[in-house]
Amino acid sequence: MMENGKAVILIVDDKPANILVLESLLGSPDRTLISANSGSEALKKALEEEVDLIILDVQMPDIDGFEVAQLLKQKKRTRDIPIIFATAESKEHSFVMQGYSEGAIDYLFKPLDPDIARAKVAVLLKLQMQQKELREKNISLQNAALLINNSADIIGIIDAESFMIEEINPAFQVILGFSPQEAINKSLFYFLQPEDESRVKEMLDARKDRLSFETYTLCKDQTWKWLHWNIVVSKEKWFVNTRDITEQKFAEKRKQEQERAEQSLKQHKLITEVTIQAQEKERTELGRELHDNINQILATVRMYLKMSATNPSKQEELIARSADNLDHAIEEIRKLSKSLVAPSLGDMGLLVALKELAEEINIAGDLKVSVITEITESIKIDKNMEVMLYRIAQEQLNNVRKYASATHAVISLSMDRRHLSFSIADDGIGFDTTQKAKGIGLKNISSRVDFYSGDLSINSEPGKGCELEISIPLH
Structure with a gap:
């Protein structure tokens, strides 16, 4: 023709x-x-x-x-x-x-x-x-x-009513280990897991002319393989094309594990960097506090002691003043040490430590801090997480005292079966979150939250105060 x-x-x-x-x-x-x-x-x-x-x-x-x-x-x-x-x-x-x-x-x-x-x-x-x-x-x-006979995919025909395999190519044996003779006149579900059978039958209720699904299937040699099924439904028959995607699945899993490892490494690098920055900041503040406050008190003591040696008539008064200043220096050192270590966390838990922190700030008189929570002191939280939240409270309240011009601040703590929620709100001057870059304090807080796979948000507007909100998943 x-x-x-x-x-x-x-x-x-x-x-x-x-x-x-x-x-x-x-x-x-x-x-x-x-x-x-x-x-x-x-x-x-x-x-x-x-x-x-x-x-x-x-x-x-x-x-x-x-x-x-x-x-x-x-x-x-x-x-x-x-x-x-x-x-x-x-x-x-x-x-x-x-x-x-x-x-x-x-x-x-x-x-x-x-x-x-x-x-x-x-x-x-x-x-x-x-x-x-x-x-x-x-x-x-x-x-x-x-x-069909040389295809690497399983190709076959299945009765749509009985699910009996009527025709199947040699790839069935290559992939699953069962010969075509062992497969023909057996139900497809003989080779699938019960949960896969239920899932496929649920899909049939939708009356679609095409089905697509994945199964984790047990082979004849007791190994497991991932299979991707494509089925065309026509004239009460299933025309099946099934591909072995085990290597693809393992490759995806390896890729995800690699990405998680890279993300974890990146996160740890960030945490290390921010931690070093925070330590440098703490050292700087510690040095400034020792120089500007405690050093001046001790210098005054030294001056009084020298004066007492040359003024016998005022010696008793000068020594008394020196003792008072030494007591003041000791108290300042105690406060400074307590700001670096939270002793209450060891025995009494986060809630007591937060209340003590609030009381100490309230004594100073420049900021009124309240603690609101539905969590009782008997509920225990992971110790490392408690220390992390305490440090965040210290950091944020320190920021509020220095920069917010606030009169009140509220620490809120709540928890359900899935998340722990922690927030610190103040009535200060606020700021534009789209314009103001994160300082070392907020970066330090963010790194601590990231370590626990938590979420951090900062809600603020000029003149409307600021609220720092943290949500941490409980595993």
Whole structure:
């Protein structure tokens, strides 16, 4: 069949007049007629063109029709082309049988009967077209079978009512270890876990014509594999294509673990960096406190002691003043030490420590701090987390006292089964959170919260105070 869809008929005769007669009888829009004036030319055209039917004159000078037919049947390309012999020779039985033995399908006897000639050609062309279509379908089926049998994916057919496997390719054995014979006539769910069976049956309730799902499936050798199923539902059958995605799953898991490790390393680096910055800040503040406060008190004591040595009349008074200043210095050192270590956390817990912190600030008088909580002192929180929250309270209240110009601050603490919530709110001057960059204090707080995979938010506007909110998951 030519590309334009027309049947190709090759007319072979050494007499041009006979060719013209056949062309006039057989010509139609759905046919292409080509001709040859000799047996040699006929062989050449049959090999070059895709011919559907040959009308072959028996008596030709170079090679007669029988020899041409014999040669055509020897070639793979031309052996299946039907041949009609056209002859004016004897109709004797032996002559006709010789033609059939050389591969003829039928005869046209000269002079030609137009109706018989047209009918025979039409019938033979129809049969040839049907045979050619069958051959093409067989080739397609063979190719499809090769693709299915050599596919790395499981391909099969399952009854949509009984879920019985009707057909399955060899990949089923390669992937799961069960041979096709072991699989056929067994339910698909024989090879799946009960939870997968329930999940698939729930999907069926949606009445979709396509299903897609993953299963973690036990193989015949007791190993486990991840499978991705694609199913097309048609005419009460499931057409299944299943891929082994075990390596892909493991690769994704390794990637996620690597990303978590990289994130953890990055987080620890950040925590280390912020911790070092916080330590430097604490050292700086400690140095300033020792220099500006305690050092000045001790310098005053030294001055009084020197004066007492040269002023005997005031010696007792100066020594008394020195003792008072030494007591003051000791108290300041005690306060400074307590700001660096929270002794209440060891025995009495976070709630007591926060209340003591609030009381100490309240004594100073510049800021009134309240502690609000529904948590009782009997409820225990992880000790490291308690210290972390106490340090955050110290840091934030220190920021409030220095920068917020606030008169009141409230520490709130609550907890449910999943989260611990902690907040510090003040009524100070506030700030624009979109403009003000985080200082070392807030970075230190953020790093502490990140360590526990918590969430930190700061809500503030100019003139409306500030609220620091923390939520930490409880595992």
